[in-house]
Amino acid sequence: MSDPVGIIGVGQTPYRKRNSDKSAGELARTAILEALSDAGLEPDAIGAVIGGVAPDALSGIGDIDKAAIAMPGKPYIHVNTGGATGSSALLAAKTWIDAGRADVVLVVALERMGQAATAQSIFNTIFDPIYEKDFVLTTITMAALRATMLMNRDGFTGEHWAGIASRNFTQATRNPLVIGAKARSVADVLASPVLAWPIHLYEACPISEGACAVVVARGDIARSRNTAWIHGTGAFSDTYSMGDRMHRAEGSLIEMVPLRRAAQVAYRQAGVTDPLSQLDLLELQAPFAIIEAMAYPALGLCDIDANRSFVDKVITADAPIAINPSGGAQAANPVSATALVRIAEAALQVRGNAGDRQVSDARLALATGQGGATQFSTVCILGSDVP
Amino acid sequence: MPARAATSVCIEGYASSVGEADARRSLPELIFGVVSEALRAAGCTMNDVDGVVIAAHDLIDGRSLSSMITGPAAGAYLRDEIRVSDDGLVAVSLAAARIQAGEAGKVVVAAWGRVSEGDVERSSRVAFDPVTEQPLGLSDRAVSALRASAYLRLHDCPARERAATERRRRAEASTQRPLRAAPCEAVFPLRPDESGLPSDAVAAVVLGIEGPHVITGIGHGTDPARIGDRQIAQFDGARRAIADAFAGAGRTPAELTVAELGGATLFDEAMLLEAAGLAAPGTGLDCYADNAWINHAGGAAAGDCYPCRGLLRMVDALRHLDAQTSRRPAIALVAGGSAVADQTAAAVIIEAR
Numbered sequence: 189m190s191d192p193v194g195i196i197g198v199g200q201t202p203y204r205k206r207n208s209d210k211s212a213g214e215l216a217r218t219a220i221l222e223a224l225s226d227a228g229l230e231p232d233a234i235g236a237v238i239g240g241v242a243p244d245a246l247s248g249i250g251d252i253d254k255a256a257i258a259m260p261g262k263p264y265i266h267v268n269t270g271g272a273t274g275s276s277a278l279l280a281a282k283t284w285i286d287a288g289r290a291d292v293v294l295v296v297a298l299e300r301m302g303q304a305a306t307a308q309s310i311f312n313t314i315f316d317p318i319y320e321k322d323f324v325l326t327t328i329t330m331a332a333l334r335a336t337m338l339m340n341r342d343g344f345t346g347e348h349w350a351g352i353a354s355r356n357f358t359q360a361t362r363n364p365l366v367i368g369a370k371a372r373s374v375a376d377v378l379a380s381p382v383l384a385w386p387i388h389l390y391e392a393c394p395i396s397e398g399a400c401a402v403v404v405a406r407g408d409i410a411r412s413r414n415t416a417w418i419h420g421t422g423a424f425s426d427t428y429s430m431g432d433r434m435h436r437a438e439g440s441l442i443e444m445v446p447l448r449r450a451a452q453v454a455y456r457q458a459g460v461t462d463p464l465s466q467l468d469l470l471e472l473q474a475p476f477a478i479i480e481a482m483a484y485p486a487l488g489l490c491d492i493d494a495n496r497s498f499v500d501k502v503i504t505a506d507a508p509i510a511i512n513p514s515g516g517a518q519a520a521n522p523v524s525a526t527a528l529v530r531i532a533e534a535a536l537q538v539r540g541n542a543g544d545r546q547v548s549d550a551r552l553a554l555a556t557g558q559g560g561a562t563q564f565s566t567v568c569i570l571g572s573d574v575p
Numbered sequence: 576m577p578a579r580a581a582t583s584v585c586i587e588g589y590a591s592s593v594g595e596a597d598a599r600r601s602l603p604e605l606i607f608g609v610v611s612e613a614l615r616a617a618g619c620t621m622n623d624v625d626g627v628v629i630a631a632h633d634l635i636d637g638r639s640l641s642s643m644i645t646g647p648a649a650g651a652y653l654r655d656e657i658r659v660s661d662d663g664l665v666a667v668s669l670a671a672a673r674i675q676a677g678e679a680g681k682v683v684v685a686a687w688g689r690v691s692e693g694d695v696e697r698s699s700r701v702a703f704d705p706v707t708e709q710p711l712g713l714s715d716r717a718v719s720a721l722r723a724s725a726y727l728r729l730h731d732c733p734a735r736e737r738a739a740t741e742r743r744r745r746a747e748a749s750t751q752r753p754l755r756a757a758p759c760e761a762v763f764p765l766r767p768d769e770s771g772l773p774s775d776a777v778a779a780v781v782l783g784i785e786g787p788h789v790i791t792g793i794g795h796g797t798d799p800a801r802i803g804d805r806q807i808a809q810f811d812g813a814r815r816a817i818a819d820a821f822a823g824a825g826r827t828p829a830e831l832t833v834a835e836l837g838g839a840t841l842f843d844e845a846m847l848l849e850a851a852g853l854a855a856p857g858t859g860l861d862c863y864a865d866n867a868w869i870n871h872a873g874g875a876a877a878g879d880c881y882p883c884r885g886l887l888r889m890v891d892a893l894r895h896l897d898a899q900t901s902r903r904p905a906i907a908l909v910a911g912g913s914a915v916a917d918q919t920a921a922a923v924i925i926e927a928r
Contacts (some may be wrong), residue, residue, distance in 0.1 A: 190676070190677065212928075213817070216787070236795070241660075242633075242640065242660075243633050243634035243639045243640045244634050244660055245633055246639075247641055248701075249701060249702065249704075249705060250634055250698060250699070250701040250702035250914070250915075251660070251702040251914040251915050252702075253700070254800050254914060254915050254918050254919070255704065255800035255801070255915075258800065258918065258919060259797065259799050260797050260798060260799045261796075261797060262797055263796070264765070264795065264919050265660055265661060265665055265667075265669060265795075266660045266661050267657065267658070267659055267660075268640075268642075268658050268659065268660040268915075269634070269642065269656075269657060269658055270640045270643070276657050276658075279657070280657060280669060282676075283669070283672050283673050283676050283678060284672055286668075286672075286674035286675075286676035286677065287671075287673070287675035287676040288677070289672055289674065310639045311639065312639075313638065313639045314639045314640045314643055316644065318838030359752060383806075404709060418814045422655075423655045424653055424654065424655060424656075425627075425647075425651040425652065425654060425655070425656035426651050426652070426653065427647050427653075427655070428643050428644045428646075428647055438653065440634070445653065446653065450655065451859070463844075485907055492788055493592050532818070542836065560640050560642075560643040561643075563646075564656070
């Protein structure tokens with residue numbers, strides 16, 4: 189059995205719409221120095237650096253990570269899996285350590301989308317120009333289509349999506365890294381403009397910039413520190429076209445097949461057989477309330493046919509699990525970094541370092557990463573105890 | 576630390592395609608064809624494969640998130656897939672790590688670039704600093720020219736013509752070379768026959784734990800980001816990557832029977848020879864001209880497109896190793912660089928047993 193691996197340091201910048209007064213390098217440096225300080229390590233201790241920036245066009249500068257993140261003399265890899273980039277980079281770091289390539293790996297994910305005036309148009313070109321553009325398929329309408337499928341299938345209403353969003357916004361007010369966080373009621377959410385029916389403005393993620401860094405280590409370095417141990421990981425990729433996800437034996441568009449499979453692999457590694465009772469909290473990379481709702485059955489928290497009643501419990505705080513104590517991706521969604529932020533927040537929780545957003549006695553946490561209109565999915569389970 | 580495989584990582588199958596614009600075939604079709612060929616060569620199907628590691632770049636593919644449409648063509652459907660926006664050799668390194676870590680038994684690695692759709696030169700320009708570098712008109716091609724200029728200032732290069740002629744001869748003899756493509760526009764002091772041959776390129780390998788080609792060493796290196804901070808006439812990042820690959824394999828440059836250096840131009844390839852310890856400073860062009868086992872297929876002159884370059888050279892090396900049937904062990908070095916202008920580098924030692 190390989191030496192257990194864990195997160196020994198976390199660093200994050202505040203997340204805001206735009207950082208006009210800071211360069212990409214300054215954002216990355218802020219997160220890196222904080223993570224190294226948290227880990228009690230100097231840069232010399234780092235064996236490799238894995239950076240995450242995606243999509244390549246979003247920041248307006250190509251390969252922006254090479255100047256902002258890569259360190260001369262250290263092996264460097266640029267990971268790009270869309271919104272899952274940060275978690276994919278974390279998984280690559282674990283791979284690197286388990287392969288014996290290094291004892292300590294620095295993972296840094298950086299988002300500068302506020303510098304580009306064209307963020308939404310860049311996202312919109314992820315869909316096929318011939319088969320899907322005529323449907324005006326965008327990241328927002330893609331979510332709207334799934335919301336209407338669920339409303340038609342299970343009787344969900346707009347109040348359900350607004351309820352999830354309201355809870356996330358309220359919880360974000362306890363997270364000092366979400367700049368401009370503001371509690372919003374269900375009525376506030378429903379009164380916000382409709383982006384694409386039934387998705388309201390406040391059910392969608394904002395444009396966010398920022399950087400997140402974590403230090404991953406094994407062996408005595410990890411054992412001698414307050415470490416968030418990696419208990420299980422999984423990653424799966426789906427097919428491209430939305431139409432191909434509609435009717436298939438593996439599961440429909442609303443079933444999040446790759447997330448379900450990634451969770452199954454991670455649960456097997458972590459010995460999780462009843463996630464609802466064994467996990468203490470979830471950090472979900474769900475940029476829309478509807479995407480969060482779809483994640484619940486995919487993660488085995490409820491049966492897909494019982495999802496609406498589970499969402500009811502989530503909204504009334506009767507679900508026996510903490511969900512997005514940080515406010516989640518709906519409060520701040522720095523695309524390249526957002527999946528690493530979820531892991532960083534989960535790590536802070538199981539290390540007992542989450543400040544005002546700390547979940548009481550959090551010992552086992554799950555973080556998801558999803559990118560490319562949920563084509564790419566990752567799951568990472570972190571715990572306080574050595575696996 | 577240098578990577579020496581605790582679990583032997585082998586190359587079970589390989590394939591590549593280097594061509595010119597063909598509007599009849601989409602990029603996913605090109606990828607599917609080459610990955611299928613690599614799987615056939617490995618004697619397996621995607622059902623036997625645990626994961627896929629891709630090297631591709633959004634700006635070159637002209638899609639905001641390239642691997643969404645291209646990943647399934649590389650076999651990623653409902654599998655563990657990860658993409659690097661780096662050279663194909665980086666993907667090989669990460670895929671090998673997955674096997675070494677015990678996460679996978681068989682991994683497909685695929686890389687591509689299609690110059691007939693994506694403007695590689697334009698994409699490279701936007702990667703330079705918009706304030707201090709872009710106004711100078713820097714691009715990957717311009718940096719290669721700056722390197723050649725600095726090299727020519729430092730060294731007499733009497734073998735320049737001979738090396739270019741020999742490189743062209745090797746490329747023309749290559750069965751993989753596209754027939755009608757023309758070299759890219761040369762930037763002074765580079766000449767057209769010292770440049771690469773921009774192509775629509777796809778390469779794939781299947782990594783596993785069995786097979787005649789064993790990866791025995793892997794190394795990585797990183798230069799400073801800013802061109803002004805680098806030693807322009809040498810590849811320090813590549814030097815570190817190659818040294819670590821040799822150390823991991825327990826081999827020396829003198830033991831090589833194959834060398835495939837993934838440079839964009841003849842001068843880049845010659846400077847990489849020097850970084851590898853195969854030639855003394857200033858003698859890279861002589862070494863290139865005198866040794867047919869170095870970039871035996873003509874390197875970038877036989878077809879080139881970032882970020883496929885390193886994996887193309889790896890497939891060239893594997894073909895060459897398979898041709899050296901009388902030499903065992905036959906040992907190959909493959910090196911390749913990633914954005915920006917080879918700032919990061921990877922190197923692999925492969926042994927045919």
